[in-house]
Amino acid sequence: MAKIGKQTQFSLTYIFLALWAVLLIRGLVVSYTAVEEVSYSEFLQALDEGRVREIEVFANFIRGKMQRLTAEGAKEVSFATVRVEPELSEQLKRHSVAFKGVVENTLVRDLLSWTVPILFFAGLWLLIMRRFGPQQQSLMLGKKARVAMAEDLKTTFSDVAGVDEAKQELEEVIEFLKSPQRFTHLGGKLPKGILLVGPPGTGKTLLAKAVAGESKVPFFSLSGSEFVEMFVGLGAARVRDLFTQAKEKAPCIIFIDELDALGKARGMGMMGGHDEREQTLNQLLVEMDGFDATIGVILMAATNRPEILDPALLRPGRFDRQVLVDRPDRQGRVAILRVHIKGVRVAPGLDLELLANMTPGFVGADLANLVNEAALLAVRHGKEEVGMPEFQEAVERLMAGLEKKNRLINAKEREIVAFHEIGHALVALCLPGTDPVQKISIVPRGIAALGYTLQVPTEDRFLLTKTELENRIAVALGGRAAEELVFSDISTGAHNDLSKATNLARSMVKEYGMASDLGQVYFESERRSPFLQTAMGGSQEYSDHTARLIDEAIKAIIIGQYRVATRILQEKRNSLEGGAKLLLEKETIEGEELKRLCGAAPEPPA
Numbered sequence: 001m002a003k004i005g006k007q008t009q010f011s012l013t014y015i016f017l018a019l020w021a022v023l024l025i026r027g028l029v030v031s032y033t034a035v036e037e038v039s040y041s042e043f044l045q046a047l048d049e050g051r052v053r054e055i056e057v058f059a060n061f062i063r064g065k066m067q068r069l070t071a072e073g074a075k076e077v078s079f080a081t082v083r084v085e086p087e088l089s090e091q092l093k094r095h096s097v098a099f100k101g102v103v104e105n106t107l108v109r110d111l112l113s114w115t116v117p118i119l120f121f122a123g124l125w126l127l128i129m130r131r132f133g134p135q136q137q138s139l140m141l142g143k144k145a146r147v148a149m150a151e152d153l154k155t156t157f158s159d160v161a162g163v164d165e166a167k168q169e170l171e172e173v174i175e176f177l178k179s180p181q182r183f184t185h186l187g188g189k190l191p192k193g194i195l196l197v198g199p200p201g202t203g204k205t206l207l208a209k210a211v212a213g214e215s216k217v218p219f220f221s222l223s224g225s226e227f228v229e230m231f232v233g234l235g236a237a238r239v240r241d242l243f244t245q246a247k248e249k250a251p252c253i254i255f256i257d258e259l260d261a262l263g264k265a266r267g268m269g270m271m272g273g274h275d276e277r278e279q280t281l282n283q284l285l286v287e288m289d290g291f292d293a294t295i296g297v298i299l300m301a302a303t304n305r306p307e308i309l310d311p312a313l314l315r316p317g318r319f320d321r322q323v324l325v326d327r328p329d330r331q332g333r334v335a336i337l338r339v340h341i342k343g344v345r346v347a348p349g350l351d352l353e354l355l356a357n358m359t360p361g362f363v364g365a366d367l368a369n370l371v372n373e374a375a376l377l378a379v380r381h382g383k384e385e386v387g388m389p390e391f392q393e394a395v396e397r398l399m400a401g402l403e404k405k406n407r408l409i410n411a412k413e414r415e416i417v418a419f420h421e422i423g424h425a426l427v428a429l430c431l432p433g434t435d436p437v438q439k440i441s442i443v444p445r446g447i448a449a450l451g452y453t454l455q456v457p458t459e460d461r462f463l464l465t466k467t468e469l470e471n472r473i474a475v476a477l478g479g480r481a482a483e484e485l486v487f488s489d490i491s492t493g494a495h496n497d498l499s500k501a502t503n504l505a506r507s508m509v510k511e512y513g514m515a516s517d518l519g520q521v522y523f524e525s526e527r528r529s530p531f532l533q534t535a536m537g538g539s540q541e542y543s544d545h546t547a548r549l550i551d552e553a554i555k556a557i558i559i560g561q562y563r564v565a566t567r568i569l570q571e572k573r574n575s576l577e578g579g580a581k582l583l584l585e586k587e588t589i590e591g592e593e594l595k596r597l598c599g600a601a602p603e604p605p606a
């Protein structure tokens with residue numbers, strides 16, 4: 001569709017050019033050929049005197065050759081004359097009136113009759129075009145997706161900071177793009193679709209560009225939201241076009257920003273979904289399945305809402321790799337600030353660590369903005385270099401805006417979150433048989449969690465003992481226990497933990513027969529097909545009395561483990577306070593510092 005549009009447009013331009021040329025030439029020919037225009041009476045006289053040699057008679061004029069008597073004798077000239085009504089000319093001749101016919105010069109009129117409509121339509125076209133965004137404009141003109149070639153992309157990994165884990169995961173992609181053949185030769189598994197997941201402004205687009213820049217391949221980019229406002233059918237055509245182009249330029253990267261706008265689960269939303277979006281999404285899936293990864297086209301996409309994506313997009317062979325691009329911690333912010341002050345003349349000895357301390361919750365885009373704002377303030381203050389006062393003022397300004405957008409948590413909340421997370425970590429560190437703690441962080445992650453404690457199992461487990469399950473419950477409750485211990489008050493932040501603890505306890509009682517006074521009985525009804533289950537509701541195969549006992553057993557487990565958690569934290573009160581302080585300061589704790597947190601040898605509670 002788009003292609004035809006382009007061709008027609010081209011040929012139209014040529015036709016117009018040709019017409020102009022014809023009209024111009026006609027005008028020139030008419031005015032410059034050596035035909036002498038004579039008056040009609042002169043023609044009649046010549047006719048009378050027998051001097052006219054040959055004539056051609058047209059409806060309005062007569063053309064021919066005649067002898068002309070000059071001082072040097074008779075000479076033949078080509079002539080043309082405009083005819084005058086025969087009777088009138090008779091009469092005029094009788095009265096010896098000199099007369100001639102006149103042809104109106106129609107050149108100007110002809111030109112106008114051509115140009116006015118053309119100008120009119122051109123104006124109309126421009127008017128229509130102005131009402132659409134540049135994206136639709138280029139579509140209507142049949143232009144292809146914008147292509148930024150590798151030369152344009154000077155972005156490298158050194159421009160992206162504070163997201164080292166994401167960078168590490170993308171190394172392999174760069175390796176692949178640099179020489180796809182070599183990579184396949186060595187038997188590497190080919191990456192095809194990579195989903196960058198993270199909050200807005202954390203540098204997902206920047207990372208994708210850096211991958212293109214590092215591997216020196218072309219970078220095609222599109223935004224998912226552009227498709228949604230398109231005319232029906234164009235989105236799909238556009239996707240097809242994009243892949244055709246990309247395959248020609250392989251190895252290359254296709255980047256789709258805001259994949260969620262395009263890739264929302266089908267059938268969601270009002271009125272049975274958005275037809276255009278679904279068509280486009282389907283086309284995208286078709287194209288993704290339709291190319292062989294060996295040619296070296298890598299699809300990258302960014303989203304901050306992976307949970308609403310159509311599951312079809314995440315299937316193997318599509319976006320089956322997800323890379324988390326998280327908010328930076330304090331160290332990360334220092335690194336990002338270092339990147340952005342490169343182009344700015346800052347006061348010597350500017351304390352970036354201090355700046356990072358002042359900006360918890362800021363993402364890369366905010367920090368870039370901060371440096372920019374500070375530089376502007378310095379100009380306004382008439383300073384030669386950007387110093388701490390400017391940065392301080394800029395932080396205050398940006399803070400206000402970000403707080404309104406609810407992106408930052410305030411100091412009190414940070415403190416609660418810090419104690420909460422240390423609570424989880426300490427309980428986990430002190431109880432035997434729990435998964436080792438890898439990292440504690442109060443950098444908000446994703447949408448729901450304000451902080452997190454990362455526990456990674458050292459081995460795959462198929463069997464868990466009763467004690468291990470109990471310990472897990474205690475760890476889940478550790479956050480809330482710490483809050484209660486320190487603040488004598490509790491917050492809503494534990495809601496996820498409670499559901500996790502309760503689910504574990506329920507399984508222990510109902511499925512694993514681990515509640516002593518209920519005996520080794522299995523109370524969970526067998527899993528049915530999901531359709532049946534919803535139809536029948538939660539059918540219950542035990543008496544109300546047993547139900548009460550089950551509830552009580554679950555409650556007993558929870559209360560017992562909450563006590564365990566509280567006791568550990570009471571004993572480790574110093575570690576709790578120290579850890580929270582450290583966490584507030586550094587935002588993440590891992591490795592050696594983590595080991596030191598609990599003291600050398602964590603003694604199990606008696």
Ligand code: ADP
Nearest residue numbers: 159160161200201202203204205206364365368
């Ligand atoms: P996203 O795509 O995640 O919304 P962008 O990549 O568009 O974020 O980031 C916007 C701008 O913010 C970038 O152009 C860059 O200047 C700055 N920025 C964001 N993250 C980082 C980072 N990790 N390191 C350096 N600059 C960053």
Ligand code: ZN
Nearest residue numbers: 479493494497
């Ligand atoms: Zn928690």
